[in-house]
Amino acid sequence: MSEPSIGNTAGRSTDPRPTADLARDDTVTVIGAGPAGLACAIVLARGGRRVIVHERRRRVGARFHGDFQGLENWSDDIDVLDELASEGIRPSFEHRAVSQVTAFDGWGGRHEIRSDEPLYYLVRRGSGRDTLDHALLEQAKACGVEVRLSSPVKSTSGSAVVATGPVLANVMAVGYLFETAMPRGC
Numbered sequence: 001m002s003e004p005s006i007g008n009t010a011g012r013s014t015d016p017r018p019t020a021d022l023a024r025d026d027t028v029t030v031i032g033a034g035p036a037g038l039a040c041a042i043v044l045a046r047g048g049r050r051v052i053v054h055e056r057r058r059r060v061g062a063r064f065h066g067d068f069q070g071l072e073n074w075s076d077d078i079d080v081l082d083e084l085a086s087e088g089i090r091p092s093f094e095h096r097a098v099s100q101v102t103a104f105d106g107w108g109g110r111h112e113i114r115s116d117e118p119l120y121y122l123v124r125r126g127s128g129r130d131t132l133d134h135a136l137l138e139q140a141k142a143c144g145v146e147v148r149l150s151s152p153v154k155s156t157s158g159s160a161v162v163a164t165g166p167v168l169a170n171v172m173a174v175g176y177l178f179e180t181a182m183p184r185g186c
Helices: 035-046 080-086 132-142
Strands: 005-008 027-031 050-054 068-072 095-098 100-104 110-114 120-124 146-148 159-162
Touching: 027 035, 035 050, 035 132, 035 159, 068 080, 132 146
Parallel strands: 027 050, 027 159, 050 146
Antiparallel strands: 005 159, 068 120, 095 120, 100 110
C-alpha cells in the first residue's frame, strides 16, 4: 500500500501535511479506496471537507478474497485500534488480537514470541461483510464521503490524495483456512 499524500496536485506535493492553499470549501479527491484512502477520506470528512473517493475497481477490497492480514501493533506505544479510534474510525470489522506466535528461522529453529499486549490484530480483507475494507467503506459513506467505484483517475486538479495500492504483485504467498480445536481458533 502506498503512503497517502495530500496537497495541491498542480505543485505535485508529496508532503503528507495539508498545504496552506487547501481551502475549507475545496473538494478533496482521494484516489484509491483501500484502507489508506478510506481512512484518509473519513478523517477529512469529519474535519468538514467534501471528499470524493475514486476506486478503479468495481468494489473495495477486490484484490482480496476474505484473506487474513495483520494490523501490526508492536512498533508503537499506542494500540493500533486506539489510534484508529482517536481519528474517529471504529473497529467495526472482524478482528482478533494475537499475542503469541511461533516463528521459524532459516535453519528450522522454532521461536515462541509472547506479549502481554497484542502483537497484531488479524483482520479479514475483501469486499464481504466484516472485512476491514467493507467496514471502512460504510464508515466513509456515513460521514458523507462520495465513493465512485469503477472510476479510474488519469489526472486531477485541485487538492488530491493519492492512496493507491501496488500495481503488480511483489510477493506470492499461499494461505490455508482450516478448523482447529484451539481456543478462539488461534
